[in-house]
Amino acid sequence: MKKFLSIFMTIILSITVVGCSNNNNKQTETQTEYKQYMTDGKSRVIDEEYDKAKEFFKLALENKKNDKEATNLIKQIDLFEEVIDLNEGEHGAYFSAIEKLIELDKIDTNTDVVKSKAMDYRKSVIDNIDSTIDYEEELINNGEYEKAKNDLEDTIKECKKYDILKDQLNKCNKLLKICEDNIDKTEVKKNDATNNNTNTDNNSGKLWCQRGSHYVDKKNYNEYDNSCNGCFISRLLSSTSMNTDCPYCGSSCTVHQYLGTCSNCGKQVLSPIKKIREDGTVIREDGSID
DSSP states (O other), rough: HHHHHHHHHHHHHHHHHHHHHHHHHHHHHHHHHHHHHHHHHHHHHHHHHHHHHHHHHHHHHHHTTTOHHHHHHHHHHHHHHHHHHHTSSTTHHHHHHHHHHHHHTTSSOOHHHHHHHHHHHHHHHHHHHHHHHHHHHHHTTTHHHHHHHHHHHHHHHHHHHHHGGHHHHHHHHHHHHHHHHHHHHHHHHHHHHHHHHHHHGGTTTEEEEEEEEEEEEEGEETTTTTTHHHHHHHHHHSSSSGOOTTOOOOOOOBBBBTTOBBBOOBOOOOOOOOEEOSOOOOEEEEEBBB
């Protein structure tokens, strides 16, 4: 009887040991597969194969239910794909892309593999916002002050929402001031032209400046532009093609002649233009004359 019990206990212990061993092996295998799927997913992110990356992270979740790391990496990729779609959309979607990037950055993960890609891509989004502002500046250069003013006000409203766009906000505010100043000047010139038309003798021997909507002495008239020298120089200096190099940060063609600031480092390199006379003389805020 004792011998029978001994044999029976040996069998039971053997089965238990084998069962535990199998469970341990299965857990080890599951953990190994999880780690491999996570590694493969991160590699796909680096290769910018985001759909494949998500598939690997989902496989990792099958091996480790409710895993926070895999779950959050999938959320980050979903947001990043939205950012890419928004950045390739119409004007206005760039600011929504910035919002999504900020949302993505708030999702915690042990690895920054997705965040790193998103932060690199952020430059592309900001470049598109800068291009939008450059277009608004060109509107000013072309004398379309009302349209530029409306567009700039919309851009300023969006830039105020995000700290990372403070440089863009500062530039927009300066461009808006130029816009408003020119709109005011245009109104004054229209009134002057109306008054001048009531007394044609006062305009005898003068030519009409089409850009500034006022009469000008022949000696100050630019036949090439059908405007006075002052309006011609104003348009020329407002263009980014006249930008100079920044002595502070070393950037090329980033210092705006009209504003005097570097678009890269924000330093005030030149004194802003205060007034441009009819003959083309440029007077800056510090009293210097070009």
